[in-house]
Amino acid sequence: MTRSQARKRRADAQRSRASILDAAIEVLNTEPDASVEAVAATAGVTRQTVYAHFPSREQLLxxxxxxxxxxxxxxxxxxxxxxxxxxxxxxxxxxxxxxxxxxxxxxxxxxxxxxxxxxxxxxxxxxxxxxxxxxxxxxxxxxxxxxxxxxxxxxxxxxxxxxxxxxxxxxxxxxxxxxxxxxxxxxxxxxxxxxxxxxx
CATH class of the missing domain: 1.10.357.10 (Tetracycline Repressor, domain 2)
Incomplete structure (x- = not known):
């Protein structure tokens, strides 16, 4: 992997993490017991992507x-x-x-x-x-x-x-x-x- 590819991957990961956190704030402020699946859907990512960044619900919170x-x-x-x-x-x-x-x-x-x-x-x-x-x-x-x-x-x-x-x-x-x-x-x-x- 080239240096520019590594930078792009890191930037993509940071954007993905930020979108998950924004979605979690939006969803959980309305329904604090909402599922990880609901957060993932609002963020436009898969449940697996959420867990890749936050291995547990407690870590996400x-x-x-x-x-x-x-x-x-x-x-x-x-x-x-x-x-x-x-x-x-x-x-x-x-x-x-x-x-x-x-x-x-x-x-x-x-x-x-x-x-x-x-x-x-x-x-x-x-x-x-x-x-x-x-x-x-x-x-x-x-x-x-x-x-x-x-x-x-x-x-x-x-x-x-x-x-x-x-x-x-x-x-x-x-x-x-x-x-x-x-x-x-x-x-x-x-x-x-x-x-x-x-x-x-």
Whole structure:
């Protein structure tokens, strides 16, 4: 096989993989228990082609979650996180993530049930956590955010509060707007520096 043929084969495989993931998102967000055959039909490939890329349904679902996470991170990076007040940047980051994940409520409920190791879970959260930490550290340097608590702790609290807001919406106890307002208010109270007793 020539080098150009190998490049073409790799490009074809990448396109095939992307079309399968796009089809899986479309199909599973409507019917989370849809078969691999339904995904293959929507992607315009055979079931065997799907399994060639993703040997099990669990691996397909994990790849879908990684794909959506990459999409959300790209939206966050487009939100100009390094300019303006840190709290505004933090809210832009959260809104960018919500815009992405909010398009797939049924699918994300299914994906949240995936069993993953702590290491895999940490790696999946790392891109978002890194961006959160960058904003929080900037806010601590400018005096906007509490500098008596470690950035890692504040990142963990922010992620947990974000998950709690999503869970309240999924359970039907809050609307999306109510959860968003509650999240923003909670983050202001947790992160904001006490200007009456601030240590630069």
């Amino acid at each position: 994990a790849a879908v979650l990684d794909y959506l996470t990459d999409e959300a991170v790209a939206a966050m990076d487009a939100a100009d996180l390094d300019t303006g007040p840190a709290m505004d940047a933090l809210l832009r980051l959260l809104e960018a993530g919500n815009r992405t994940f909010g398009r797939y409520p049924v699918l994300l409920q299914k994906l949240s049930s995936l069993a993953v190791s702590p290491h895999t879970n940490h790696q999946r959260h790392a891109p978002v956590a890194d961006r959160l930490k960058r904003i929080i550290q900037r806010g601590q340097k400018t005096g906007e955010f509490d500098n008596q608590l470690s950035p890692d702790w504040l990142v963990a609290v922010t992620i947990k509060l974000g998950h709690t807001a999503s869970e309240e919406v999924d359970a039907g106890r809050m609307s999306g707007n109510e959860a968003s307002e509650a999240l923003h208010t909670s983050l202001l109270r947790v992160l904001r520096a006490d200007t009456t007793n601030h240590t630069p």
